[in-house]
Amino acid sequence: MRWVDVKASMKEFWFEFRRQKGGLFGLVLLFLLIVTALGAPYITEPDIPKKWGQYWEGNPTTVPPVWYNYFTTKKLAPHEILTSNDLTIVSEGEDIGGGMKYYGFEFTYENNYDTPPSDIIIRNIGVKLTDLNSPAQIIITLVRPDGVKIELLNTDLREGSIYQLAKDGKVRNTVFRWASEFEDPQKIAESGETLKSTMDTMKVIFAKAQEGILTNPEALKGTYTFQVDIFTFKEGDQVDLSNTEIVLSGRTYGLMGTDYKARDLWAGLVWGTRVSLTVGVTVAVLTVLIGIFYGVTSAYLGGWKDEFMQRVNEFWASIPTLPILILLGAAFKGHVSLWTIVFLMVAFYWTGIAKVARSMALQIKEQTYVEAAIALGAGTGRIIFKHIMPQIMPYAFAAMALNVPGAVLTEASLSFLGLGDPTAVTWGQILYDAQTQSATINGYWWWVIPPGLAITLVAFTFVLIGISLDRVLNPRLKRL
Known part of the structure; x- marks a missing residue:
């Protein structure tokens, strides 16, 4: 066929x-x-597949996305x-005598939310000690909007120390002692340990x-200053x-929230798109090409060869595909690659495609131009690939x-059952994790609905x- 004809078609x-x-x-x-x-590596991060199985420190x-605040009356603090650019440096090594030096910084947090951050993490303070038996000292003090000043922590500072308040x-213990002053002394005496163990420190x-600060804390909005x-x-x-x-661990995170490993579900959805399209298109293209070639060849050969090929096709089609895949996945659980x-x-x-292709080829091979090609001595391969296919x-x-x-749903089903590739970022794998962690029962809708x-x-x-x-x-369908 000439290029002009192809272009016109x-x-x-x-x-x-x-x-x-x-x-x-x-x-x-x-x-x-x-x-x-x-664009997955650019929309999120290029190393997401490598670190997907890890806990994201x-x-x-398990927090909802940031836009959840638009649909709730109680506003949740974002992550x-x-x-260091956001910190106010007070001192960078002031000599205070006796070989001692003072370093200090502070940061502020504007709390305009009904539910505050779930944690405040201070990390990556670089420390070099000449004597490991003589660590530095760190003091973290909070100044609240109501003027109350609380020394939250006074402890050692060593290299690599991380402080999760x-x-x-x-x-x-410090926060409980301070808050107990506003509660009924009798309540503290009777159930103080229970109250302390169930207390949400950040709230x-x-x-x-x-009164009620321990059992039913009401948010105090305003500017909080943390002095370190x-x-x-x-x-x-x-x-x-x-x-x-300084990590202000929010009650909401990103576009799609997080799961039980603190993973960004938005990243999982984006990278899952790549896997789903790759699997779906690859399976669809290969099965159709194999099925059409098999069906056309069977129809053209005819006779006992066609009969034999159709019996093979029917036998192969009778095998229950999904149960076989489930059995194989269970037998090699944790070791089944995506390409397997x-x-x-x-x-x-491919079997269903082969049946349809054969029925179409049986009609096409009776056409005059096919018979003319046979009469001119065209070989089997030329007729199949040039005139019928x-x-x-x-x-x-x-x-x-x-x-x-169908291919996308099958892969997702296997992953949902825990029989897919554990190293791949797939939507089925996300749903499997949600199911094992009872996400639906616990109300983690952002973990279930988006995938x-x-x-x-x-x-x-x-x-x-x-x-x-x-x-x-298909001309017959144009009228429908």
């Missing part, structure tokens, strides 16, 4: 396809999915990270100083504040689009394209 096809509104909408969705898949666990036992720190004083005791001891970070799953799906999914390609393109959702909608969106996209292709390329 493509123009005619596009003229017909653009009249299919559903197909155009599907193309727009497909474009957005492809951009998301290809510094992030809050924030303050760097909400989880520190000393901070809990109490950011609460109004009034550091003392070294030996000549040569050094403190570097240039890399210091793709190979298994391709191995089982091109006539079936319109069906092949529609079948490819319509087979993508499910993403799977639905991919399926919907290719169904729209597939149906539109079928209508354009």
